[in-house]
Amino acid sequence: MRLTAEEQKMLDGDYGKAVQKCMKVLVALGDINGAERMIEVNNVHSPGVSYRVTGDAGLGYVRDVSEEVGFKVPATLNSIGIDLQDWKEIGFPEDFSHKQLELSACYEKMGAIATNTCTPYLTGSLPVFGEHIAWGESSAIVFANSVLGARTNREGGPTALAAAVTGRVPAYGLHLDENRRGEHLIEVEIELKTDKDFAVLGYFTGKLVGGHIPVFAGIEKRPRLESLKALGAALASSGAVALYHIVGHTPEAPVKSAVIDDGVKPVIFGRKEYDEVCEKFSLTGPIDFVVLGCPHVSIIEMGEIAEQLKGKKIKSGLWVCAARQVRSLADTMGYSRIILDAGAEIICDTCPVLCCTLTDRGYKTVATNSGKMAHYAPGLWNLQPVLLNTDECVRAAIDGKWEGRHE
Numbered sequence: 001m002r003l004t005a006e007e008q009k010m011l012d013g014d015y016g017k018a019v020q021k022c023m024k025v026l027v028a029l030g031d032i033n034g035a036e037r038m039i040e041v042n043n044v045h046s047p048g049v050s051y052r053v054t055g056d057a058g059l060g061y062v063r064d065v066s067e068e069v070g071f072k073v074p075a076t077l078n079s080i081g082i083d084l085q086d087w088k089e090i091g092f093p094e095d096f097s098h099k100q101l102e103l104s105a106c107y108e109k110m111g112a113i114a115t116n117t118c119t120p121y122l123t124g125s126l127p128v129f130g131e132h133i134a135w136g137e138s139s140a141i142v143f144a145n146s147v148l149g150a151r152t153n154r155e156g157g158p159t160a161l162a163a164a165v166t167g168r169v170p171a172y173g174l175h176l177d178e179n180r181r182g183e184h185l186i187e188v189e190i191e192l193k194t195d196k197d198f199a200v201l202g203y204f205t206g207k208l209v210g211g212h213i214p215v216f217a218g219i220e221k222r223p224r225l226e227s228l229k230a231l232g233a234a235l236a237s238s239g240a241v242a243l244y245h246i247v248g249h250t251p252e253a254p255v256k257s258a259v260i261d262d263g264v265k266p267v268i269f270g271r272k273e274y275d276e277v278c279e280k281f282s283l284t285g286p287i288d289f290v291v292l293g294c295p296h297v298s299i300i301e302m303g304e305i306a307e308q309l310k311g312k313k314i315k316s317g318l319w320v321c322a323a324r325q326v327r328s329l330a331d332t333m334g335y336s337r338i339i340l341d342a343g344a345e346i347i348c349d350t351c352p353v354l355c356c357t358l359t360d361r362g363y364k365t366v367a368t369n370s371g372k373m374a375h376y377a378p379g380l381w382n383l384q385p386v387l388l389n390t391d392e393c394v395r396a397a398i399d400g401k402w403e404g405r406h407e
């Protein structure tokens with residue numbers, strides 16, 4: 001790999017051992033992937049910041065780096081393992097929480113911006129079209145690449161940390177024009193009305209394409225941000241999709257020929273395919289737990305949930321997961337009061353997948369509008385999931401059961 005004089009100095013240890021270690025990580029990554037050079041980045045989103053993910057080994061590594069060096073470029077943090085303000089009330093264990101607090105403090109010492117969310121783009125970190133960035137967290141990566149038209153590979157904890165310390169990433173994969181064209185064409189033959197409908201499409205497509213790039217055609221109405229958020233999260237869960245295009249809607253796909261070759265045979269997504277995904281995530285009967293906000297809710301979603309909960313009391317557990325900044329705006333708007341008065345919990349900084357434990361709550365079933373949550377709930381917490389629209393989730397929480405049918 002060709003390095004600039006500055007990059008070579010970092011690799012040679014002129015800026016200390018921690019910078020050298022980080023540069024070595026990036027050079028090795030570049031060599032494995034055939035990169036010829038480094039690219040400068042000015043925006044990092046660090047995953048692997050939950051102690052549940054890092055364990056003691058990861059904490060030790062981050063502690064060592066933080067004792068020697070700070071971040072060169074702005075870096076936001078992904079969801080962590082606890083709610084920083086309410087972890088005691090929620091019941092997160094003391095020992096885990098203290099480890100998490102230490103891990104978060106190490107990142108903040110290096111200069112990280114403590115967004116603690118999988119939706120940094122809802123909290124002011126908004127890369128522009130064509131910008132090279134180094135983001136981790138699968139749902140955020142796919143949003144940045146597809147909806148914003150920024151450019152990032154799927155960074156892990158160590159590589160994002162290295163990018164924040166050096167301001168560099170190796171030039172390969174989705175940073176390069178030639179790797180951003182679609183590989184599978186999905187012809188959408190039904191109207192997608194709700195965020196959950198987009199999650200269903202994402203789940204179906206992720207299973208089909210794995211880590212490749214899908215192009216969606218046939219979606220006429222411009223999807224809202226929340227639907228695109230749901231689509232990407234599901235694509236990155238059942239598959240490992242880091243970039244998708246929607247013809248006529250996402251920025252790199254004004255027309256089909258801009259993103260996919262003529263000869264690619266389409267796969268149909270129609271009523272049958274939609275129903276098959278819904279069937280996989282269906283149940284009737286008692287609902288113990290409801291999760292909204294995977295990825296973390298926008299202020300628009302928070303308002304919708306508040307509207308549906310106004311004057312009601314819930315029978316099952318209900319977590320509304322949000323970035324703290326969105327929570328703060330929801331407080332101002334009066335949404336939080338309504339949600340809390342109904343008996344729900346607003347969980348910040350973390351989520352059911354990355355938090356330390358849910359096992360002591362005795363939950364057996366979960367209703368969610370998230371394809372990602374539905375995908376992970378059985379394996380992680382032994383919860384049987386049902387995938388519903390947001391208003392159906394709220395209704396299930398109020399009734400403590402779900403007896404409806406998918407439409």
Ligand code: F3S
Nearest residue numbers: 079118294295351353
């Ligand atoms: Fe975000 Fe946690 Fe879901 S990090 S995307 S709420 S699994």
